[in-house]
Amino acid sequence: MDIVQEISRIVGKENVSKDPVVLQLHSMDAIKKSGKTNLVVFPENTEQVSKIMKFCYENEIKVYPQGSSTELSGSSIPEDGLVLNLSKMNKIEDISILDGYVITQAGAKLLEIEEKLNDLGFTFPIDPGSLRAATVGGAINTGAGGMKGAKYGTIVDWVLGLEIVTADGRILNIGSKTLKCRQGYYLTKLIVGSEGTLAIVTRAILKIVPMPENMVYGVGIFRSPEDAMEAVLEIKKAKILPAVLEFLDSDLVKAGRDIVQLKEEGDMLLVGIECNFEARDRIAENLKEILRKNALDVEVAKTTKEAEERNLLGLRRAFYPLALKLASQDFGNKKHLVLIEDIAVPVSKLPRVVKDIKACAAKYGFRVLIAGHVGDGNLHPTIWTLLDDSEMMERAEKFYMDVMKIALENEGTISAEHGIGVMKKKGLEMEMSYRKSEYALELMRKIKSIFDPKNILNPGKVI
Amino acid sequence: MVVDLLKNISKCSFCGFCEISCPTRFLAKRNYTPRGRINSIIVFVDLEAKGESLKSEEMLKGIFTCLGCGACKIHCPAGVDIPEAVRSFKAKLNKNSRKVIE
Incomplete structure (x- = not known):
């Protein structure tokens, strides 16, 4: 049996590669793990994924599903067998403001989804560091989070439903378009974070929310991590729920001092609070007061634009x-x-x-x-x-x-x-x-x- | 030249931040993306250093479909000059084209 011929029959010759460079480029990830594969396949739709899985199941061929391989744990690295790269299944199919979801194929990039949503004043608030590169399927399979985890959790909290293909090629639709859904055991959440070991995710229904009107940002430089945590406690006591609450240790701040032109060195807290535009002055004053209690230096920006102009997020991004x-x-x-x-x-x-x-x-x-x-x-x-x-x-x-x-x-x-x-x-x-x-x-x-x-x-x- | 090229491109961390800006990335195979091109060059140069040659049609296609637009350059967190690396490598391939394709 010629595996290449059989798979080509399903997806077309142009979507199958045995070229040595293609094999190598699809056997690497962002932590320089490298594996080995015999074939890279680029399906264009769920039916093709289903047929591939049926074939591989019957013939006991290992399948390594893959998005953009930007993971940091080696989860996308093949060890023999076939790489199933979902990059061609990248359509953002539907956005419903009324029902509060976006439906997308697994190979769509998170950044492209976010840009489309932002045009409508909405957001999908999962923003991993790899936002520019990560695909929906990859983010779901790694259980991605990001900078806004304190307020918005991780991707498991935002997946309403999934279309998956099982190991033997069955196409299943689990979860639904609704916020509330009881379908017996919660298979949708079981698939999230399963790293491609339980099923192939081909399509996702993701919950969306309106973009915040404004964000107030604050940066505090502290003598010690203890002092920084004291400020975090004060923020919580003030019943503020920041969307962004980032810590950067003193060695990192020292190394990146030039990036944000800091007056002081020490441990840094970056706080971002979503609020209505009208509330910006009050929130900014409140935050400034809290940070000033034990910080060596405090910078507060009342709007996102001001924060960008003063590069308050510069060091965290860097x-x-x-x-x-x-x-x-x-x-x-x-x-x-x-x-x-x-x-x-x-x-x-x-x-x-x-x-x-x-x-x-x-x-x-x-x-x-x-x-x-x-x-x-x-x-x-x-x-x-x-x-x-x-x-x-x-x-x-x-x-x-x-x-x-x-x-x-x-x-x-x-x-x-x-x-x-x-x-x-x-x-x-x-x-x-x-x-x-x-x-x-x-x-x-x-x-x-x-x-x-x-x-x-x-x-x-x-x- | 190979040493200069490697000095710069070996910094690539394969993070993929460059990809979304690339007009040829919709061809899906990674050899048509900036990080794929850079890592194709690394594979080629590594083999060349061992006295071996790389026979890959896809590597050539990837390198020669780069439009040289430079959109990827500013997005590389490692500071790899991707357009310049691809341009230099194209020049090298053109010079030795018979050797590569054979």
Whole structure:
């Protein structure tokens, strides 16, 4: 049997590739994991995905679903078998203001959806760091979050319904267009974050909301993470629910000082509060007062435009480019990797966790930058390593295992929004063991085997 | 020249931030996107350094369909000069075209 011929019959020759460069480019991701595939297929519709899955199920061919491979856990990396790239299924099919949803194919990019919605004064508030590149299918499968997690949660809270193709090629529609929906067990939410191991997501119904009229932004520079958390507590006591509540540690602020021309150095809080235009003065004054209590320096902008003009969001946005720049300064043109961790702890534990992570980085000889969505306790400690230096890579792995341990010891979790993939499989086992809940892993394996009895869907990932 | 080219492009983190600005990305295969072009060049140069050659029609198609519009350049967080890298590589391929295609 000629697999290429059979798959070409389903999707057309132009949508199948065995070219060595295409194979290689579709076996990589944003943490420089690289795998191996024999074939890359670009289906154009759900029926084709269904036929491919039927064929692969009958012939026990492994299938690796893929969006834009910008994940940070190795979840999109193939190990043999066929890559099913959904980039061609990128239509934004319907937007309903009355019913409050957008229907989109899995390969559409989040940024394109957001731009279309913004034209209508609406928004899909899940904005991961990879917003420019991420696809809907990828975001759903990794359980993406973003800067507005404190107010809007993660993508699991915004998926109303899904069209999925099962391992044996059945097309199912789960969930609905309505905000309230009880369909027995909540399969929609089970698929979110399943990293392509349970089914192929081909279409999604996503909840949308109106864009805020205005945002007031504030930046505070503090002597210590404890002082910054004190300000967070004061914000909460004032019954303010910021959409953006970001923390940047003093080393990161020092490294990026030129970007925002700060008067002081220290730990930074960036606060963004959605409000009506008329309320901007009151909210801005309130925020200024709270931040001033124990900050070394405070900057407040009453509107988004003003915040942009004064570049208040500059340093937070520059976090990733800054890490890349510092890595490149340290390692020149040797192949290197910027590793972004993803833990979450209760907000009250953040000062201690930041301190412990810094001590841990020092122990393993890494420079660490820490930025995080402090509103939801999600931190992204970031280090850089040389890819071809096995000793350094091993140290990096130990550092990350220790960071996950720190999260668990502080009542947190090992992954907030990046998922498990292959990078955090050991971490997941550690977490369930820490919680004395190893049987939960057994249940997950059973769920996997029910959805995918021949283990052909993104095998080797998550569990 | 290869050393200069590599110095700049090895910074690519494969984040994909460049893609959405590229007019040829709708061709879907990654060799038609800025990060795909950059990583095709990395594959080619790595193999060349080992004395091997890369036989890939898709790499050539990817490189030569770049419109040179430069829309990707400002979006690279790693600061890779994508249009310049592709332009230099095109020139290199044109110079050695027979060797590459054979």
